Amino acid sequence: xxxxxxxxxxxxxxxxxxxxxxxxxxxxxxxxxxxxxxxxxxxxxxxxxxxxxxxxxxxxxxxxxxxxxxxxxxxxxxxxxxxxxxxxxxxxxxxxxxxxxxxxxxxxxxxxxxxxxxxxxxxxxxxxxxxxxxxxxxxxxxxxxxxxxxxxxxxxxxxxxxxxxxxxxxxxxxxxxxxxxxxxxxxxxxxxxxxxxxxxxxxxxxxxxxxxxxxxxxxxxxxxxxxxxxxxxxxxxxxxxxxxxxxxxxxxxxxxxxxxx
Numbered sequence: 001x002x003x004x005x006x007x008x009x010x011x012x013x014x015x016x017x018x019x020x021x022x023x024x025x026x027x028x029x030x031x032x033x034x035x036x037x038x039x040x041x042x043x044x045x046x047x048x049x050x051x052x053x054x055x056x057x058x059x060x061x062x063x064x065x066x067x068x069x070x071x072x073x074x075x076x077x078x079x080x081x082x083x084x085x086x087x088x089x090x091x092x093x094x095x096x097x098x099x100x101x102x103x104x105x106x107x108x109x110x111x112x113x114x115x116x117x118x119x120x121x122x123x124x125x126x127x128x129x130x131x132x133x134x135x136x137x138x139x140x141x142x143x144x145x146x147x148x149x150x151x152x153x154x155x156x157x158x159x160x161x162x163x164x165x166x167x168x169x170x171x172x173x174x175x176x177x178x179x180x181x182x183x184x185x186x187x188x189x190x191x192x193x194x195x196x197x198x199x200x201x202x203x204x205x206x207x208x209x210x211x212x213x214x215x216x217x218x219x220x221x222x223x224x225x226x227x228x229x230x231x232x233x234x235x236x237x238x239x240x241x242x243x244x245x246x247x248x249x250x251x252x253x254x255x256x257x258x259x260x261x
Contacts, residue, residue, distance in 0.1 A: 015087040019054040025091040026061055026068040028254045031098050035073040041247050064251035078126030078208045085212045095219040099246040101227035102203035105195045109226050111236040114158035116147035117222035120207040122165035127211040135215030137207045143221030150252035164194035165207035223250050
C-alpha cells in the first residue's frame with residue numbers, strides 16, 4: 001500500500017476534500033458557493049450522478065444541452081474556493097465558471113440582472129498568495145463574451161464588468177456587525193473605495209476564482225446574479241429564479257462554439 005503523503009494527501013486517486021474521484025469531473029464546471037444550490041440545479045441536468053457532500057463541497061455531474069457538466073459548491077470565501085479549484089483541476093476540469101450572487105454598487109444594476117466578470121479587484125488573502133504563483137484576476141475574454149452572448153440569446157440582461165472581492169461579509173462590506181441596539185458601527189467606507197476603483201459590485205469569491213484558476217492553468221470566468229444593490233438598498237428575497245438562470249446562461253455559453261468548447 002502506498003504511503004499517504006502530507007504534501008499530497010490523496011488516496012487511490014481521490015482528493016482529501018471533494019467527494020469524488022477519477023472520471024467523475026467534466027471538463028466544464030460550474031461553482032456556486034452554497035451546496036444547497038447544487039441540489040437546486042440538479043433537476044436542470046440530464047443523466048445526473050450525485051457524488052454526495054463532504055464539508056461544504058457538494059458535487060454532481062450530468063449533461064446540459066448535450067454537454068457534460070459538473071456542478072461543485074465551494075463554500076464561502078477564499079480558502080475553500082481554492083481547495084475546490086485545485087482538486088477539480090487535478091481531477092480533469094479545464095474550464096470553471098463561478099456562479100453566484102453579488103451586491104451591485106451602482107443603481108442601474110438592478111436586482112435580478114447579471115454581470116459577466118471580466119476582472120476583479122480586492123485584497124483577499126488567497127488571491128494574494130496565488131499572485132505570487134503568476135495568477136491574475138482576469139477572466140478568459142472568450143468566456144466573458146460567451147456569457148454575455150448566451151444571456152442575450154435567452155432574453156436576459158447581462159453586462160460585462162469589474163467586481164471587488166473581499167474576505168469579509170460584514171465589516172469589509174460596510175454592513176452592521178453589531179445588533180441594532182448595540183451602538184453605532186464604525187464604517188471603513190470599503191464600498192466607496194471599491195466603487196472609486198471602478199467596481200460595479202462586491203462579493204467574496206471572484207478574485208480567488210480568477211487568480212487561482214489562472215495560476216493552475218484553468219480557463220475561468222464568473223457569472224454573478226445581482227442579489228442586492230447597495231446604492232438603492234434593494235434586496236432580492238427569493239433568488240431561486242436568478243440561480244436557475246445562472247445555469248441557463250453558463251450552460252448555454254459552454255455549449256457555444258464561441259468559447260471553443
